[in-house]
Amino acid sequence: MPQRPIIALDFPNKEEIISFLNHFPSEESLYVKVGMELFYQEGPEIVTWLKSLGHDVFLDLKLHDIPNTVESAMRGLAKLGVSMTNVHAAGGINMMEGALRGLKEGSVDGNRPLLIAVTQLTSTSEEAMQHEQGLMMTLEDSVIHYAKMSQIAGLDGVVCSALEANTIKKHTSTDFICLTPGIRPLGAAVGDQQRVVTPGGARDLSANFIVVGRPITRANNPYQAYQEIKKEWNGEV
Template sequence: MNHRPIVALDFPNRQEIETFLSYFPKEESLYVKVGMELFYQEGPEIVHWLKSLGHDIFLDLKLHDIPNTVESAMRGIARLGVDMTNVHAAGGKRMMAAALNGLKEGSSDGKPPVLIAVTQLTSTSEEEMHTDQGLSCSLKESVLHYAKSAEISGLDGVVCSALEAADIKEATRSDFVCLTPGIRPQGASVGDQKRVVTPAKARELSSSYIVVGRPITRSEHPYESYLSIKKEWNGEI
């Protein structure tokens, strides 16, 4: 196993990313997450620039709209050359299938980005799910329902808590992608996350990818923190 943690570039602009990346060797190829904050400020150019530096990109825009709109948006996203992107599973099977179709149509090389669906945000507690979303099932049942819907729709996997990854793979298939945010090294602040685990625990729980933000991006020594988390994620420490 030699997997890279996905680094969440939750910065407001390119300038701050340039400062952050200056701590890394130029030849270090990263897997980075570009989310709403950054994409809405810098636009598609931020994706082109990061790709030019040799980094892989998870474009985390969590699309959720009528099927036709999502399909059209995904055609454009495919043309950006990102490696992974996502939708909200709550948009339903027709929307997810439309998203996949848009990615396929927009991919000039016939190899669309990995497409995954958000189940329940790792910042959401079971109580909040009940009160805010009006769902009477358990959080685990909700996550599994969304995961199975994503698989039926042809998607590659889901965004979920590492705590749910093993159950999702059992309910779907062993190669179904479980990308897990909410990763914190032992002793780190959990911030606004509710369902968190360490990199080592995520590995034990069958996560396919882990996303790490502040423990790396807000570290006094970002590269050293990145290497430490990468080693733990790969079972080297």
């Protein structure tokens, strides 16, 4: 079965999502990302609605707080039945373990969502990381360090640039998930991303999931753009 790119629904409200989804066949099951912008405006109901349409949901809230708070939050989020969610690896091993416990305890059908951790945002450059975060190491070393922490905590994988996926798998395991945003087809505007890769490049670099936003959501023909990216992601072009 062909893999689906995850579409980043970075819209401010449900009305704009309805308008966007009208470009797609109603029977086609999509994999969509609900991030902070949308979730904070529309609440959990937006996830329930998307699932009722037959779509899988990656709930991208990047939780980062004390372990008890994150565990409790994940216990509640698990009831939404999303396919995947995430935390910031910088929260530490205890926090990530708490998040995992919360997801397991809150899952209504016994099948918990995949849990992955953000290493370094794909909008972060090495210079910014060193200057603003005070991490005196290379960006790659930081990403590897966070990935190894995530594996120790029992998580399923990490969010990273596709440029780092092969290296992460060498330091963790071949089945450790690498979800990669910052995906841009050739010729597309980079925007605020720093470490970008094409859909085909991400496949060649061993990414497991790709997240694509503006190249699809801002396209003149979103469904055509989606299909072209999907074909490249699956090596069909």
